[in-house]
Amino acid sequence: MELNLPLDAANSPYPQLFSSLTLGRRTLRNRIAFGSVFSGLVERGEVTPALINFLANRAKGGAAMLVAEPFGMWRLVGPAAQGRVYGQMNLDGFRRLADAVSAHDSLLIAQISEQGRGDVRAARRGGAVAPSALPDDLSWTMPHAMSIDEIREMTDDLVLSTIRLQACGFAGVEISAGHGHIVHQFISPWMNRRTDRYGGSFENRMRLLDELAARLRRECGPEFIIGVRLPGCDGLPDSIDWGDSALIARHATTSGSYDYINFVQGSQAWTLHHHLPDMHGPRGPYIDRIGWLKGFSNGVKVASTGRILEPVQAETLLSDGKADFVMLGRTLIADAAWGMKSAQNRDADIRKCVSCNNCWAVSIAGGPTQCDNNPRVGMSEETDWRPSRTAAGKRVTVIGGGVSGLEAAWVAAARGHEVTLFSNSAELGGRVRLFSRLPGCESISSIFDYQIATAQRAGVHFELSHQATASDVAGCRPDAIVLATGGLFCWPEQLPRSLYDEGLVADMPTVLRDLVGRSSRIGGTAVIYDMDGTEMTYAGATLLADLFDRVVIVTPVECAARDQATVKKQSIHRRLMEKNIEVITWSEPSPDSRFEEARFVHRNVMTGRQGAIEDVGLFTYATARAPHNELLPVLRTVCPNIYLVGDARNACSTMNAVQDGHVTGCNV
Ligand SMILES: Cc1cc2nc3c(=O)[nH]c(=O)nc-3n(C[C@H](O)[C@H](O)[C@H](O)COP(=O)(O)O)c2cc1C
Numbered sequence: 058m059e060l061n062l063p064l065d066a067a068n069s070p071y072p073q074l075f076s077s078l079t080l081g082r083r084t085l086r087n088r089i090a091f092g093s094v095f096s097g098l099v100e101r102g103e104v105t106p107a108l109i110n111f112l113a114n115r116a117k118g119g120a121a122m123l124v125a126e127p128f129g130m131w132r133l134v135g136p137a138a139q140g141r142v143y144g145q146m147n148l149d150g151f152r153r154l155a156d157a158v159s160a161h162d163s164l165l166i167a168q169i170s171e172q173g174r175g176d177v178r179a180a181r182r183g184g185a186v187a188p189s190a191l192p193d194d195l196s197w198t199m200p201h202a203m204s205i206d207e208i209r210e211m212t213d214d215l216v217l218s219t220i221r222l223q224a225c226g227f228a229g230v231e232i233s234a235g236h237g238h239i240v241h242q243f244i245s246p247w248m249n250r251r252t253d254r255y256g257g258s259f260e261n262r263m264r265l266l267d268e269l270a271a272r273l274r275r276e277c278g279p280e281f282i283i284g285v286r287l288p289g290c291d292g293l294p295d296s297i298d299w300g301d302s303a304l305i306a307r308h309a310t311t312s313g314s315y316d317y318i319n320f321v322q323g324s325q326a327w328t329l330h331h332h333l334p335d336m337h338g339p340r341g342p343y344i345d346r347i348g349w350l351k352g353f354s355n356g357v358k359v360a361s362t363g364r365i366l367e368p369v370q371a372e373t374l375l376s377d378g379k380a381d382f383v384m385l386g387r388t389l390i391a392d393a394a395w396g397m398k399s400a401q402n403r404d405a406d407i408r409k410c411v412s413c414n415n416c417w418a419v420s421i422a423g424g425p426t427q428c429d430n431n432p433r434v435g436m437s438e439e440t441d442w443r444p445s446r447t448a449a450g451k452r453v454t455v456i457g458g459g460v461s462g463l464e465a466a467w468v469a470a471a472r473g474h475e476v477t478l479f480s481n482s483a484e485l486g487g488r489v490r491l492f493s494r495l496p497g498c499e500s501i502s503s504i505f506d507y508q509i510a511t512a513q514r515a516g517v518h519f520e521l522s523h524q525a526t527a528s529d530v531a532g533c534r535p536d537a538i539v540l541a542t543g544g545l546f547c548w549p550e551q552l553p554r555s556l557y558d559e560g561l562v563a564d565m566p567t568v569l570r571d572l573v574g575r576s577s578r579i580g581g582t583a584v585i586y587d588m589d590g591t592e593m594t595y596a597g598a599t600l601l602a603d604l605f606d607r608v609v610i611v612t613p614v615e616c617a618a619r620d621q622a623t624v625k626k627q628s629i630h631r632r633l634m635e636k637n638i639e640v641i642t643w644s645e646p647s648p649d650s651r652f653e654e655a656r657f658v659h660r661n662v663m664t665g666r667q668g669a670i671e672d673v674g675l676f677t678y679a680t681a682r683a684p685h686n687e688l689l690p691v692l693r694t695v696c697p698n699i700y701l702v703g704d705a706r707n708a709c710s711t712m713n714a715v716q717d718g719h720v721t722g723c724n725v
């Protein structure tokens with residue numbers, strides 16, 4: 058496809074964003090950079106075709122500069138999932154990667170990012186090193202304090218590996234001195250208690266970074282871009298706050314070593330979630346702070362990062378002089394063609410990042426990057442993808458207007474099928490729409506907003522507020538049926554089912570649908586039985602906290618949000634604590650509960666001990682979801698070609714529901 062990016066800023070709807078930028082002796086064709094994102098696409102230390110696609114797609118989609126994920130550049134072996142540069146005889150994969158990115162007139166930058174003692178998983182690591190023998194704040198990994206020789210050896214290795222990547226065609230390198238990585242550990246007085254020339258005074262703590270940058274500049278020459286991610290506020294006691302960050306920026310930028318700087322927040326600690334601000338906070342939460350830090354940067358170009366989702370946000374911050382370019386992470390995971398679409402004034406076509414952080418969760422678990430709102434991450438056909446039209450158009454009936462049904466419907470229609478979608482609700486989006494109405498969750502609506510707009514353009518016919526029957530479906534004379542009727546929370550077996558049948562107890566979505574938008578308080582205590590663990594349940598709990606005097610979550614496992622990645626768990630738990638929501642762990646409802654007396658009894662699953670909560674005005678449950686597909690047998694008599702998608706097949710995440718619908722739309 059022709060990129061059709063405007064060649065000059067004057068032709069662009071976003072003239073600042075699409076003006077060129079000089080970084081050192083190189084020129085970027087616009088002000089969009091892709092930040093380093095660990096992709097999980099490396100295998101056995103080798104660059105894979107999937108990693109090449111992942112980065113090349115974003116170059117093709119309009120990013121003028123891309124910072125690759127961290128590679129193994131030091132003899133101390135990093136995570137197995139890292140591409141290995143140090144000690145690697147054959148660097149062909151890195152060459153192919155650099156070629157694939159430069160084919161789109163983009164620059165590829167490597168990232169030096171060594172963990173030291175840090176780890177984003179709650180697991181202690183052996184063999185870690187750090188400035189001082191102090192435990193990592195998140196994983197409790199205990200490192201040994203590096204000797205002067207080890208520091209020199211590390212610097213030698215990093216410089217050598219960078220030179221090797223330069224020879225492969227990399228245009229520059231970025232040193233990660235934030236995020237709790239090893240350089241951050243040296244700079245922070247909280248993590249560095251050395252008494253030699255690498256510890257103590259500010260200058261000594263900055264020495265490792267200063268020496269590394271100076272050597273890189275010396276060895277790699279003036280054409281090579283050198284950037285650094287400096288710590289913004291890391292949120293730790295006696296460590297680095299915004300004021301310290303300004304001093305660090307001023308010091309670093311007097312050396313003349315850097316072509317750009319960028320600021321990142323949080324650390325590998327209880328502040329991990331600061332570096333991935335989620336949907337519950339404001340957009341662009343760091344733009345103003347970074348703008349302020351720019352004043353301490355001696356004219357070195359500054360990149361702004363952190364939940365910059367819309368081109369207009371980027372344009373405004375650039376026009377306001379708050380940064381020289383934007384470095385986007387999740388925004389470009391969600392849509393590789395964000396730059397291209399912005400340049401072409403197609404903002405409504407962008408699949409926006411909803412700041413759910415599920416991409417992070419998947420990558421940290423060792424999988425390849427995936428996204429709730431981009432079912433094609435890293436595929437060879439990803440950038441500005443539209444399906445090719447089929448020669449054999451069919452009649453396709455989709456039952457269910459949630460995100461899996463909608464995704465299947467728009468893709469099938471865009472392929473040229475005649476698609477009718479039935480939804481029993483007047484509004485499309487299903488459970489995700491309800492999620493979007495909960496406190497702080499509005500952003501998630503971007504998933505179904507995009508699907509609805511695309512489905513309308515593709516000509517999907519909607520039958521809304523209509524519970525589809527077999528005869529409705531038969532009337533469509535379908536060649537294929539997509540059953541996307543979702544799932545239903547299972548009744549908690551410990552309690553008599555009569556409570557449900559008599560309408561005394563309802564599941565969480567039913568309760569939330571009733572209460573969302575209500576402003577008058579109800580009072581009393583709300584109890585949630587939680588075997589779900591998803592963000593939606595806890596967002597629902599915060600809604601209840603605004604209406605009831607007390608909210609208690611009872612869960613049969615060790616904590617709320619048990620299955621969530623640390624970065625998500627931290628922000629979920631923080632919100633629960635802020636709202637004083639109590640969590641009773643290892644417990645389930647007891648049949649001794651007396652709801653007619655407003656008394657809920659919980660029973661510890663380990664010890665059998667019981668406890669009671671009085672004044673219960675509401676009891677609800679979010680449990681495992683069973684497929685809600687009782688139409689299936691009768692539909693088989695209408696058309697044998699039936700696709701079950703999303704929860705109607707197996708309870709799944711929003712990410713999997715969208716993917717499932719997408720694949721079905723492609724195959725139907
Ligand atoms: C899945 C994922 C992996 C990331 N991996 C890295 C990494 O390896 N190195 C790094 O410096 N930042 C990493 N980041 C942080 C991003 O570069 C970026 O700073 C962060 O996502 C905030 O920007 P955004 O709001 O545009 O996403 C990662 C972010 C995500 C979502």
Ligand code: SF4
Nearest residue numbers: 410411413414416428
């Ligand atoms: S998974 Fe969520 S946070 Fe990550 S890029 Fe996609 S929408 Fe954004």
